[in-house]
Amino acid sequence: MDLTHRPRRLRQDGVRGLVSETSLEPTDFIAPVFVDATTDERVPIESMPGHERVPIDEAVARVEEVLETGVEAVMLFGIPESKDPEGTRAWVEDGVVQEATRRVTAETDAYVITDVCLCEYTTHGHCGPLEEELRGEDHEHGPACDHDPTLTVDNDAALESLARTAVSHAEAGADMVAPSSMMDGMVGAIREGLDDEGYEHVPIMSYAAKYESAFYGPFRDAADGAPSFGDRRHYQMDPANSREALQEVRLDAEEGADVMMVKPALPYLDIVSAVRREFDHPVAAYNVSGEYAMLHAAAEKGWLDLEEVARESLLSIKRAGADLILTYFAEDVASEL
Numbered sequence: 636m637d638l639t640h641r642p643r644r645l646r647q648d649g650v651r652g653l654v655s656e657t658s659l660e661p662t663d664f665i666a667p668v669f670v671d672a673t674t675d676e677r678v679p680i681e682s683m684p685g686h687e688r689v690p691i692d693e694a695v696a697r698v699e700e701v702l703e704t705g706v707e708a709v710m711l712f713g714i715p716e717s718k719d720p721e722g723t724r725a726w727v728e729d730g731v732v733q734e735a736t737r738r739v740t741a742e743t744d745a746y747v748i749t750d751v752c753l754c755e756y757t758t759h760g761h762c763g764p765l766e767e768e769l770r771g772e773d774h775e776h777g778p779a780c781d782h783d784p785t786l787t788v789d790n791d792a793a794l795e796s797l798a799r800t801a802v803s804h805a806e807a808g809a810d811m812v813a814p815s816s817m818m819d820g821m822v823g824a825i826r827e828g829l830d831d832e833g834y835e836h837v838p839i840m841s842y843a844a845k846y847e848s849a850f851y852g853p854f855r856d857a858a859d860g861a862p863s864f865g866d867r868r869h870y871q872m873d874p875a876n877s878r879e880a881l882q883e884v885r886l887d888a889e890e891g892a893d894v895m896m897v898k899p900a901l902p903y904l905d906i907v908s909a910v911r912r913e914f915d916h917p918v919a920a921y922n923v924s925g926e927y928a929m930l931h932a933a934a935e936k937g938w939l940d941l942e943e944v945a946r947e948s949l950l951s952i953k954r955a956g957a958d959l960i961l962t963y964f965a966e967d968v969a970s971e972l
Contacts, residue, residue: 659968661707668709683928683931688714700966705970708746720757720765725799751801751825752816753797790818802829802834805834811839811840813839813841817871822887839891841887842896848899851924880906894916894918897920897957908956918957922952922961945967
């Protein structure tokens with residue numbers, strides 16, 4: 636018996652789709668939405684073609700555009716009207732995310748997830764208050780450039796701020812909160828804060844394995860959240876480490892996280908796969924801004940077919956084990972499915 640062509644028999648048209656092991660659905664995707672309290676018109680994000688910052692008054696219309704493609708979930712990111720060293724605009728009742736959440740949940744059927752972090756709200760661009768007073772700090776414009784770059788976030792102080800922010804999002808109507816700061820104990824602090832205020836039903840999607848990555852550049856442009864000094868390597872994960880990722884996920888699971896996220900996605904598919912094997916929780920992967928931008932740049936050069944590589948990239952993320960994919964390609968790919 637000649638078995639040479641046995642695998643190829645199932646690659647023919649007609650049967651190929653029937654035996655496909657992985658498929659994409661619009662409901663696999665979460666679409667990021669940037670809401671900007673400093674503008675009254677949509678502002679294109681140059682480094683992320685096809686995406687914009689939208690004013691609060693346009694938040695509902697923007698989400699409705701997402702829903703028309705079949706995507707049902709959005710992640711709201713906020714650019715506040717002002718910043719300070721503590722990031723206090725992150726948790727105020729009239730904050731940009733809080734106001735956008737109230738409007739979107741009242742006027743659409745979207746499942747609303749909110750980003751819980753402080754980097755967009757602090758003058759220094761780090762994910763919480765700093766450990767000590769900075770030399771030469773200008774409280775209006777943030778730290779001067781001549782400080783010690785090893786100074787980092789005060790973890791325990793950040794936990795209180797993150798919990799307050801998550802509760803304020805829940806009060807505004809968020810369906811799920813997603814802490815992204817990589818502070819030790821953040822899930823436990825947020826879970827306790829939500830439960831104490833009667834929001835036991837609000838799940839937490841933790842950025843459980845978030846790497847200190849060079850792929851975040853366009854997002855920092857989009858959300859105006861780049862550090863004004865140093866980097867985030869003291870609290871985000873070393874790209875060289877994989878076993879540490881499982882430890883981080885395990886700690887978040889023990890603290891009450893409901894969904895585990897790996898960020899970025901494509902350079903860390905091994906981590907997505909390992910988390911899927913080791914844990915029963917739903918696994919999310921963030922197909923980040925740099926992954927999006929590099930495919931667009933190559934397509935603009937005529938080197939790649941954007942539609943094909945976008946779809947193939949998202950298939951690889953799902954094949955690796957992701958149940959949910961946060962991606963800037965959400966609308967474009969969903970509309971073609």
